[in-house]
Amino acid sequence: MQTHINYLNEINLNNPILIEGLPGVGHIGKLAAEHLVDELEAEKTAEIFSPYLPPQVIVQDDGIARLVRIEIYTAELENNKNDVILVVGDHQSVENTGHFEITEKILDIATENNVQTIYTIGGLATGEMSDTPEIYGAVNEHYPKQKLEEKGVKFEQGKPKGGIIGASGLLLGLGNQKEIPATCLMGETSGYIVDPASAQKVLRILSEMLEIEIDTKKLEERAEEMEEVVSKLKQRYQEEQQQPQPTGDDLRYIG
Template sequence: MRNEFYYLRDAGGDERDYIILVGNTQGLSPEGQYEICGMILDFVEGYGARRIFTLGGLATGQPVEKARVYGAATSMELVEDLKEHGVIMRSADGGIIGASGLLLGMGRLRGMDGVCLMGETPGYFIDAEAARALLEVLLEMTKLEVDLEKLEERAEETKKMISKAQQMEQEMIERMNLKPGEEDLRYIG
């Protein structure tokens, strides 16, 4: 398990300081989730953090033509800001699970505002196109500049993977449509 912090000083159009957390996993139990999120908040609070942005995916289980960005916020002011950036507000029909939601709730209890941005994705694989969509919104909101060229390349690879998977699915469906009494002799098991 790894959580790494990066620090940007006087960055972006607003010349603000940013602490960026990159992690590869989350706590495996509810207690672990709370403990890790508490430690993260202790750390950033020690540097005077006042606003939290969390990022994640919103899995649809269906192919996504163009990834949209959904969001949630801890104040009406931030809700309006998200709407101005074209973010679709997440309805009350589902919560934000894991660290993305927990950091917002626990941060709010400490007086920090929070935003969660979620890229719409089928949810089957790491989705570079959904990541690009939410990063574009985040970069607009923070007035930071980041080169997304490598992410664009990855998004193209993702599109090819989706296309290939859809083609394989269609071929399987066609193979399954045998006429009564016919045997599919292509499978040897």
């Protein structure tokens, strides 16, 4: 088996923008891109299969198993100068070579369809919970970062530390070689949990950049549910910290 694209329908779009949201830190990209698929009523037009994806199948609700895959959705936007291609999926590559190979396949779709700009979405792990996550950016040589700075996106030296791993980063680097303007929007997140609040904030900026309206109510509801979970975890941690520590006498009963 080789990495290949399985086309389900013909792609015929007007000056499309490509948005990638594969699984990553805080699942911010996955949450945001899948939310866009639903909100824009996008149609699945292609699938990417690769031996570099995890060696497993997904068992669906009806009990039928399918190979893990990356999915390509498209949406035609009325009264908008750009249509949209959305890249979502079950996993990213488990090997370095696979990251490059899968990204090249995504870029094949981009070049074949005259993609104007690439937006990738990821998370920036801070190790701490934040009620007001910041959004950080990175761009390749062909994307003017001033456009993002005007929307409140931050660019700071050393962030993200160590660079951007996976498709979210490679689409900028390899896209640069193909002279496609590309940028990555990274929402701050603890890195410990799925973070719909940060995904929601990224989507607000993205909607302004694309000049489209996106209803983020469902993500807001998920964010509120997650806040309740986090609050309970914090309370439990505090209670455990307040409990008396075992003395030397108590330790003789352990093990």
